[in-house]
Amino acid sequence: MVSEVRAAAEGRAGASAADRAGNHARPGAAPEGLRVRDLHVRYPAGRGAVTTAVAGVDLDVRTGEVLALLGPSGSGKSSLLRAVAGLEPVAGGTVRWAGRDLAGVPVHRRGFGLMFQDGQLFPHRTVAGNVAYGLTMARLPRAHRERRVAELLDLVGLTGYGPRPVSTLSGGQAQRVTLARALAPQPALLLLDEPLSALDRGLREHLTGELYDILRATGTTALYVTHDHDEAFTVADRVAVMDAGRLLQVDAPDRLWWRPVSREVATFLGFAPFLAADVRGDVARTFLGEVPARAPMPDGVALVALGPAALQVVADGRWTREDVEVPMVATRFVRGRTEVDVVLPDGSRATAVAPGATVVGQGVQVRLDPGAAVVVPASPQDDISRVEPGSA
């Protein structure tokens, strides 16, 4: 299916060059893209109290860019997206598209497409009827409409599904129809709120790849809300990490991963634990060895964050003086490899990859792979007493 959709998407890419050129002539589309400044969204929380869901966000999405908004539950992602859509009132700040302030512009006049987790297909319409919805509203001639619906169904891998009642579709097929319906009117900006999170993991991974292809093939500008790292990293040109109503970092996926600006961002990306480190030049020294600082870092105390597979259990007979012996407290077999939990000399618990089966309770030698760890600044609340020169 991926290859079919990719082929359809590539076919569409050829056909859409003119569309994309014409994109700039369509109302609402222009090179400036989306510009959000100092945006605040608040909700009444009873007895005169308010919840601040979005607390002063600045964000740009360039034309043709896919930007993922990634953050834990309750961090304000949906509120930000809904404010951009015009579905939520803005308590402060501005939302501009192509230089135009959207204050007071109703949802249906913004020229944006919307796609939500639960699809919300019209149950009494066929697949084609659903995809054609926006085109009918725009009063497109019937022949043009039918051609466009067929083109969109090809694009999402549902060629020939037009006459089917939507009640006969699987969850994944229904979300493909939802995507086709959102893309049909060629929205200036597509706003996707957890579009795949109701699907099981396998299907989600599969459709994430398809979404990547489809959004690129159609040159769609998109803001994509998700709490799933893999989805965000796969689908987006840039990822914005959000927490407690604020953006912590906005960067390309590889840069975000290798240069998280804070412990908070690294924690959210899944780095753990954090080792006390002493930075000299562009190297951070820890009790497990040295790690290169990829971003400029002042000399002094810092933290080294361990990424997945940053620690390896060293097989008997291969030990070196750099390795550290630690107690092992748990073991499991995950996705074809053995992982063990160990307790490091500073008391933190860490996961290491083992070369084979292991027995809980044994001591094991672990080695740090400096290429799988990152250096982040220490914050005032970190216990840095262990980072005095000589201890790291």
Ligand SMILES: Nc1ncnc2c1ncn2[C@@H]1O[C@H](COP(=O)(O)OP(=O)(O)OP(=O)(O)O)[C@@H](O)[C@H]1O
């Ligand atoms: N309609 C509402 N009324 C009151 N509070 C709300 C409303 N919608 C959201 N909130 C609150 O605003 C905050 C941000 O919620 P929001 O749904 O934007 O976060 P999110 O990051 O999208 O979360 P999730 O991933 O769980 O959907 C939360 O504290 C939430 O309880």
